[in-house]
Amino acid sequence: xxxxxxxxxxxxxxxxxxxxxxxxxxxxxxxxxxxxxxxGFEKKYAVENPGYSKISLIYKKHNVSCDFISMDKSGVxxxxxxxxxxxxxxxxxxxxxxxxxxxxxxxxxxxxxxxxKSDSRYIIEDDYDSEFRLIGxxxxxxxxxxxxxxxxYINTFTKTLASTVRISYMVLPKHLLxxxxxxxxxxxxxxxxxxxxxxxxxxxxxxxxxxxSRMRNYYHTKxxxxxxxxxxxxxxxYVTIREENSGLHFLMKLNTTLSDSDFxxxxxxxxxxxxxLSSFYVNPPxxx
Amino acid sequence: xxxxxxxxxxxxxxxxxxxxxxxxxxxxxxxxxxxxxxxGFEKKYAVENPGYSKISLIYKKHNVSCDFISMDKSGVxxxxxxxxxxxxxxxxxxxxxxxxxxxxxxxxxxxxxxxxKSDSRYIIEDDYDSEFRLIGxxxxxxxxxxxxxxxxYINTFTKTLASTVRISYMVLPKHLLxxxxxxxxxxxxxxxxxxxxxxxxxxxxxxxxxxxSRMRNYYHTKxxxxxxxxxxxxxxxYVTIREENSGLHFLMKLNTTLSDSDFxxxxxxxxxxxxxLSSFYVNPPxxx
Numbered sequence: 330x331x332x333x334x335x336x337x338x339x340x341x342x343x344x345x346x347x348x349x350x351x352x353x354x355x356x357x358x359x360x361x362x363x364x365x366x367x368x369g370f371e372k373k374y375a376v377e378n379p380g381y382s383k384i385s386l387i388y389k390k391h392n393v394s395c396d397f398i399s400m401d402k403s404g405v406x407x408x409x410x411x412x413x414x415x416x417x418x419x420x421x422x423x424x425x426x427x428x429x430x431x432x433x434x435x436x437x438x439x440x441x442x443x444x445x446k447s448d449s450r451y452i453i454e455d456d457y458d459s460e461f462r463l464i465g466x467x468x469x470x471x472x473x474x475x476x477x478x479x480x481x482y483i484n485t486f487t488k489t490l491a492s493t494v495r496i497s498y499m500v501l502p503k504h505l506l507x508x509x510x511x512x513x514x515x516x517x518x519x520x521x522x523x524x525x526x527x528x529x530x531x532x533x534x535x536x537x538x539x540x541x542s543r544m545r546n547y548y549h550t551k552x553x554x555x556x557x558x559x560x561x562x563x564x565x566x567y568v569t570i571r572e573e574n575s576g577l578h579f580l581m582k583l584n585t586t587l588s589d590s591d592f593x594x595x596x597x598x599x600x601x602x603x604x605x606l607s608s609f610y611v612n613p614p615x616x617x
Numbered sequence: 618x619x620x621x622x623x624x625x626x627x628x629x630x631x632x633x634x635x636x637x638x639x640x641x642x643x644x645x646x647x648x649x650x651x652x653x654x655x656x657g658f659e660k661k662y663a664v665e666n667p668g669y670s671k672i673s674l675i676y677k678k679h680n681v682s683c684d685f686i687s688m689d690k691s692g693v694x695x696x697x698x699x700x701x702x703x704x705x706x707x708x709x710x711x712x713x714x715x716x717x718x719x720x721x722x723x724x725x726x727x728x729x730x731x732x733x734k735s736d737s738r739y740i741i742e743d744d745y746d747s748e749f750r751l752i753g754x755x756x757x758x759x760x761x762x763x764x765x766x767x768x769x770y771i772n773t774f775t776k777t778l779a780s781t782v783r784i785s786y787m788v789l790p791k792h793l794l795x796x797x798x799x800x801x802x803x804x805x806x807x808x809x810x811x812x813x814x815x816x817x818x819x820x821x822x823x824x825x826x827x828x829x830s831r832m833r834n835y836y837h838t839k840x841x842x843x844x845x846x847x848x849x850x851x852x853x854x855y856v857t858i859r860e861e862n863s864g865l866h867f868l869m870k871l872n873t874t875l876s877d878s879d880f881x882x883x884x885x886x887x888x889x890x891x892x893x894l895s896s897f898y899v900n901p902p903x904x905x
Contacts, residue, residue: 355643355647355783355808355809356805358804358805358807359647359807362650366678366679370680386803387804390654390800390801391654391679392658392680487805492805493809493810493811494809494810494811495643495807495808495809496809512678515671515674516675517646517775517780517783518783519643519646519647519783519807520643520783521643521782521783521784521812522781522782523781523782523812524809524811
């Protein structure tokens with residue numbers, strides 16, 4: 330399966346890795362825990378703010394220090410990483426959740442520059458839904474431009490296949506790989522062999538790529554239908570749509586006097602489930 | 618699957634639990650990590666000495682304090698638990714690895730007595746191969762006589778089905794269950810649904826019980842053959858066999874002037890792989 334994933338990464342993301350660099354686990358949540366054991370409990374971890382709240386929760390449940398780094402339009406802010414003395418920053422540069430922001434190449438280099446300043450610094454690149462970018466080429470991974478072995482790339486089949494398929498993987502830089510095999514390879518792999526063989530065949534025989542492409546069309550049509558409905562509804566004058574090209578969700582800016590939570594509750598009463606951007610902030614800014 | 622496991626536990630081990638008390642994970646190693654998150658990183662953990670070295674390694678890799686408790690013929694020694702201020706003791710009372718020792722009921726009550734003296738104390742009962750006891754009834758689980766909610770029962774399908782099937786479970790006492798669901802249920806289950814449905818059917822339709830019974834006969838025959846060969850070999854006068862009724866391995870005491878490691882190396886050269894008991898001790902006693 331690791332051979333199949335390596336080939337897929339080369340073909341689809343232009344990521345050039347050996348099968349040995351790929352560590353498989355039953356879900357990214359499990360891999361985060363394994364990474365803490367690899368990188369160290371004494372390190373200072375940080376996540377994006379706003380962000381996917383489960384990630385910081387996992388760090389906290391593992392009893393490690395986890396801070397929040399504010400985002401500007403390009404991604405996490407470098408000066409805040411410096412000020413908060415972060416060692417390991419966990420980001421999703423290809424498609425940030427929930428803002429949909431794609432980290433520009435300039436910020437990527439700045440981040441790699443930040444990481445290069447200390448041996449203890451690493452970047453965890455969570456590429457959870459890059460496959461579903463609806464328009465244009467997939468955004469290159471940071472792993473691609475990392476020559477200093479600072480980026481740990483993580484992805485999952487949970488988003489692309491089904492949430493009930495618990496197969497994820499991370500790509501370790503070579504010097505960490507040595508540490509992993511000497512210190513943590515006593516762990517049994519958490520994914521059953523049967524599922525590994527099945528997925529390997531699924532990828533090798535081209536079904537995975539076909540599936541992605543079918544699902545991308547499916548989500549594309551779904552999104553277009555939804556945007557058309559909004560555009561042709563009485564809601565149209567109050568609405569601006571943002572970041573709609575990069576995955577499975579988009580942002581809708583609403584001109585309303587209702588508070589975020591009141592609006593969400595009112596929508597839910599009509600059978601529409603939406604989340605307010607403010608709910609993904611640790612300390613929501615006033616303008617969120 | 619949890620319903621099927623609950624029924625199996627009732628039928629096979631006379632353990633009476635609700636499906637909600639059963640927490641499923643991709644291997645016991647994963648569950649140990651989850652238990653640390655549940656019971657606390659500040660607690661003092663301990664394992665049996667001699668014992669299965671992976672267990673203490675997992676505690677150490679999770680950055681928690683883990684000590685070793687000496688075994689006498691009945692199991693871990695209570696006074697050492699007290700002296701070393703242990704909170705959580707990880708044991709395998711039904712069949713200790715590697716000595717094969719079965720903890721007598723007296724020591725079980727003493728251990729429960731020890732645990733009852735502080736809210737922070739727990740017993741992890743690792744029942745990894747109770748299904749393969751070759752002679753007599755299965756030894757009752759400690760979980761059976763625990764009315765103070767001090768025992769966390771752990772078992773796996775890895776030993777009974779195949780090492781490549783990563784499905785294990787733990788049974789939480791009710792007060793811990795509440796803590797688990799409020800603090801840790803945000804984690805996705807690490808076992809894919811497909812495998813869960815398959816195993817549930819396998820248990821419900823009686824195949825698991827048949828499989829256990831077939832494998833028990835298989836291992837019984839294998840052991841008898843091996844013991845016969847030893848008994849009828851020139852080795853016989855130098856050998857005493859111990860603890861041969863309780864599972865997948867037995868102890869062989871050898872009258873030899875060779876050191877443990879020299880003997881193992883000599884045997885391996887002849888194509889026979891054995892492990893010396895001394896290699897499972899943290900500090901091997903002279904008489905081991």
